[in-house]
Amino acid sequence: MEHQAAQRRARKPTDRNLPDSIEDLVIGEGVKQYNKLREMEKRLDATMMRKRLEVQDSMSRHQKREKTMRIWISNTCSEQPWQMSQNEEENVAFDSLGEPKYRVEIKGKLLEEPEDDSDSEDDVDSNGKEQEGAAKNSKERLPSSRPFTFFFKALKVEFDEAFMGDPNYNIAWKKPPTHTPEQDFDHFTFQRKSDENMNVNICLTRDEQPERFKLSPGLAKTLDMIEADRAEVVMGLWDYVKAMGLQEDDERRTIRCDENLRALFGVDTISFPQIPERILPHLLPLDPIRLPYTIRLDKEFHENPEPTVYDIDVRVEDPVRALYLKMTQNPQHQTQLREIAELDDHLAVLVxxxxxxxxxxxxxxxxxxxxxxxxxxxxxxxxxxxxxxLAEAEKGDFSGLEFAKGGKDGVWNTDLVKEAVRYRMAKDDAAPLPPRR
Structure with a gap:
């Protein structure tokens, strides 16, 4: 079946150019317009092929962009001594009061980029209906932002050294290996007992895909990067080798180590395929993001409490990548391509x-x-x-005399003919004998 399909494809016409001097036989400018369309089609095909290669290259590199995440840290308190009224302090025994406690809440949200509303005044009528409709449509177009814990794989609260040994103050969250996007959340809260202000550090460990690492000082100096993933490190070293001219002339895969590479790998020469394995000791875990915060339990703060706000940079998928995937994986797009191919084949048949x-x-x-x-x-x-x-020479045509000539100088005494005879005889010897009757 595959052979027959290949034969059908081979017999399929492929020429889409009209024959020469056909315009003299056609009434009107149909041939001229067809040739213009052919030239435009060639330019369009070249542009689309270039764009397709750019899209494939962009999707294979997994480019990401940085966006700002805003984190709010706040705390409330209850059963604090200053929260009891003067009458309650006089009428209620001290032993009957509840234990003072506090609750800390950590919230995070990805900030959306501001939209360009320079010409919004022109789109608003007297009743403001157009503005409301445009705002509604813009909200529908905005993709849903990722939850707070999507960008982190661990969260830990570090207390002062006085509380380090107390298991009640061991507060940590770690993303499980079988974590699903539905399990992400936007805020994290914990509650403990205390009636004194205390300083804490909220440590956030980033969850990067592909995984990123902190580079060792020597590697960071060589590549001029502080952190990167494995692919970026290998490509950076390759660019460094080419820029410094460290490849061997005979064996291009062999690298002559200069002072920086010798300090990293400890050898004078190294094969480039060994570099992905040799860089592993220089890839360190990322330092956690530390957010200092003071848990305030005094009356002056809670009369007008304000949260502590931090803005940190997180890496998100390029929104253009999602658009590329939508275009390339759209079933309607594949159907249109098949229709265009069928029209193109029909055009070749007509030509x-x-x-x-x-x-x-x-x-x-x-x-x-x-x-x-x-x-x-x-x-x-x-x-x-x-x-x-029939391999017969015409009268006055001497092209057939070459095969009629014999002797040592003839064509039949050449090595090519002798080799062909040997192949033919060997084929006959290898053929099975006919069965005896």
Missing amino acids: QAIHHSKARHDFFTGMANDPVGFCKKWMASQKKDLSVI
């Missing part, structure tokens, strides 16, 4: 029919203009074709 019609037109036109001369030329052409098929 082939035009070529055949043009050949018939030339044949009958030549015969009508000079019947005798045309028949003589046609008979001579047919006779020559027949002589070529």
Whole structure:
């Protein structure tokens, strides 16, 4: 079946250019317009191929962009001594009061980029309906932002050294290996008992895909980067090798180590395929993001409490990548491509029919203009074709004498003919004998 399909594809016409001088036989400017469309199609195909390669290259590199995440840290308190009124302090025994406690809340949200509303005034009518509709449509177009914990794989709260040994103050969250996007959340809260202000550090460990690392001082100096993933490190070293001219002349995969590379790998020469394994000791875990915060439990702060706000940079997927995936994986797009291919094949069939019609037109036109001369030329052409098929030389044609000549200097005594005879005889010897009757 595959062989038959290949034969059908081989027989399928592929020429889409009209025959020469066809414009003299066609009324109007159809041929001229068709040739213009062909030139435009060639430019369009070249542009689309270049764009397709750019899209494939962009999708293979997994480019990301940085966006700002805003984190709010706040705390509330209850059962604090200053929260009891003077009457309660006089009428209630001290032992009957609840234990003072506090609650800390950590919230994070990805900030959306501001939209360009320079011409928004022109789109607003007296009732403001157009503005409301535009705002509604813009909200519908905005993709849903990722939750707070999507960007982190661990969260830990570090207390002062006085509380380090207390298990009640061991507060940590770690993303499980089987974590699903539905399990992400936007805020993190914890509650503990205390009636004194205390300083804490909230440590956030980033969750990078692909995983990023902190580079060792020597590698960071060589690549001029503080952190990177494995692919970026290997490509950076390759660019460094090419820029410094460290490749061997005979074996291009062998690298001559300069002072920086010698300090990293400890050898004078190294094969480049070994570099991905040799850089592993220089890839360190990323330092956690530390957010200092003071848990305030005093009355002055809670009369007008304000959260502590931090802005940190996180890496997100390029929104253009999602658009590329939507375009390339759209079933409607594939259907349109098949329809275009079918139209293109049909066009090739029509052009082939035009070529055949043009050949018939030339044949009958030549015969009508000079019947005798045309028949003589046609008979001579047919006779020559027949002589070529039968390997017979015509009168006055010496092209066939080469095969008629024998002896040591003839064509039949050449090495090529001898080798062909050996192959033929070996093929006959290898053939199975016919069964005896």
